[in-house]
Amino acid sequence: MTVLTENVNVEEQAKLAKKAAKTLAVLTTEEKNEALLKLADVLDEEYESILAANEEDLKNGRQQGFDAAFIDRLTLTKERVEEFAQGLRDVAKLDDPTGIVNSDWTLENGLNVQQVTVPLGVIGMIYEARPNVTVDATGLALKSGNAIVLKGGSSAITSNQAIVEVIHRGLEQTKIPKDAVQFIASTHREATQQLFTMKEHIDVLIPRGGGSLIKAVVNNATVPVLETGVGNCHLYVDAEADVQKALAILVNAKTDRPAVCNAIETVIIHQDWLAENKAELTETLKENDISVHGDSTVVELIPNSVPAEETDWADEYLSKDIAIKTVADVAEAIQHIEDYGTKHSESIVTENEKTAETFMKLVDAAALYHNASTRFTDGSALGFGSEIGISTQKLHARGPMGLPALTTVKYLMQGNGQVR
């Protein structure tokens, strides 16, 4: 293990990435796939150095008193590293998103015009705890012909650096220049901030992590940002909702994995449905250890529920807590989602097709569900293969982002002297 140093030169690393991106951009699909397979093999072979580094992070984490869930996310094992390697092999199998001719036409004057997909160039990845992002993002970047500058969270810095060292040793045996993967080995906030304005060298920033990280990047970056992930998702249970569907979806969307962005945080319930089904709802919530924060109607009808405050509507719990609001109609539900939603995933349960249609048309979000759990907003669940994040913005890419989100286009014009 190299000893960590704060002597990093972020700009120099970004420049090296940009230079490497040029070489990478013109490699063939086969050359890129061979490199990914090689990286997978090297990860499998050298897992011990990664686990040793991870031990250091875990020791530091425990000393700093991180909770068990955090330590769990940070922990690597031989099996987890094997999963990283398998992830790279899976990416190698995906279609190359570059070099695709989207359109091809010839003007009357004979000028041929092609719109072709090309890599973005250099991706700046700013992320928190989980070391798997280091491998996943690198694999997706390289497959799409992009160089990547990685800035991971401090708590996983030793693990991340060990992973990148293994990747670098692997890249030395491939056509991809090792400079195409840059790791900013700094725990200083300034190192991250330098990436925000490096428009000359970095083509896009992708923040992955909590709301405050994402907000810091969006508000301060002049480099274009692909905004990902904060999901204050809602389930609306309509007056005409089927009881079994509503309860099954509520439980799944809340408890399957409460800490992920496509879990629901608020259930909006039509007052008539609640009045009729309060007993079954109460029973289901209790069985699944879901704690309720509700409006006054809810507090009155559901035992053990506590009054919801403004933050209950606005923030993600990422736990088995839920906010419940009652409404008089679908319009009120839609307005609540507009006031508090993060344009991620929103679901309606109803047997009334017209009400569902209104909801799907008027709610402004990446993914809208009728009678299904919000948990399907996920690249692998939808069959996209690996994903680089879930976009909650409207430009460039919306919803789960696979390899095509890491490309742009070029217009290529072939002429024989055409002038206008």
Place this chain on the structure above:
Amino acid sequence: MTVLTENVNVEEQAKLAKKAAKTLAVLTTEEKNEALLKLADVLDEEYESILAANEEDLKNGRQQGFDAAFIDRLTLTKERVEEFAQGLRDVAKLDDPTGIVNSDWTLENGLNVQQVTVPLGVIGMIYEARPNVTVDATGLALKSGNAIVLKGGSSAITSNQAIVEVIHRGLEQTKIPKDAVQFIASTHREATQQLFTMKEHIDVLIPRGGGSLIKAVVNNATVPVLETGVGNCHLYVDAEADVQKALAILVNAKTDRPAVCNAIETVIIHQDWLAENKAELTETLKENDISVHGDSTVVELIPNSVPAEETDWADEYLSKDIAIKTVADVAEAIQHIEDYGTKHSESIVTENEKTAETFMKLVDAAALYHNASTRFTDGSALGFGSEIGISTQKLHARGPMGLPALTTVKYLMQGNGQVR
């Protein structure tokens, strides 16, 4: 004419636009087209009020000593207003970019997934002199189901306001709420700056105008920006360039319309070609009144050329001046373009296919030309219909942006109780 007032409430206007966008988003294509045709008729009928307002702007402009070219761009006539109206009729004929099902598949569990195009929501348009943008941008926004907040330049404010008043009178006779078109009637810089951070109400900002306007928006906005237009475009004349093609393209790309963004500003010439063709080149430059700023080789070989300074390579002339640089090979040309280009349009003239391929592959720009003039980077020249601007960024849209650039997507999931 209403008297202009600085009592504007930008936030209130943006809110009204957002509210109107919801009504607009669910109108049918026919309803939107009928509205555009109505607006065209009303512009034709009420052109006199627009010309009267324009007179005021022209009077102010002359008093402030604006040059003839500027006054020319600002001047409206009955014919120009008729062109605005015709532009709206042309937009009515274009395909509706919303409601298109890009993909439709069903997961194994029976969940149906559709990716459908939808309007962005509210577009913030920040632009300079030409009043035609007021009509063109409004037409494209409404056709794509978007509300628009217009912030035009001070020099055309009376004309722009008169145009919007006519548009409002027209909209009252249509299904589109008149609040869908908001005009910020302020000459204060603060009014523009308020738009920069209005993420709650505005989905995208599109700046159109000079480099400093665009830079101000890109550097200060937290609302996502569609960056348009600055074109420091290059023509590379290779050692193996055909003389007639090279000279014809040079003259066209420089002199056809020197003030537009797809005109060239620098010619990079292979030293061997220059040595061989300096007489013919000199003659062509002279015949076309092109003033040359060159490197030392150029100054030596081309009579009347003056030494180029750093700004000659970096800035747009937007006039019949040109910078000329000599290089030893295509790699040096590509490096110069990377150092000074704005990723807009770049052209190579060569009979060597391999050199052309290298250029097209390695130069990072929206449009790359082999043996043709850069002047074709234009929505109407390429057959896109009207354009909202030419994107020089890589995310969302690159090159000329037609109606599809004003849309995003939604994933619509139809289930019968699916959980994960």
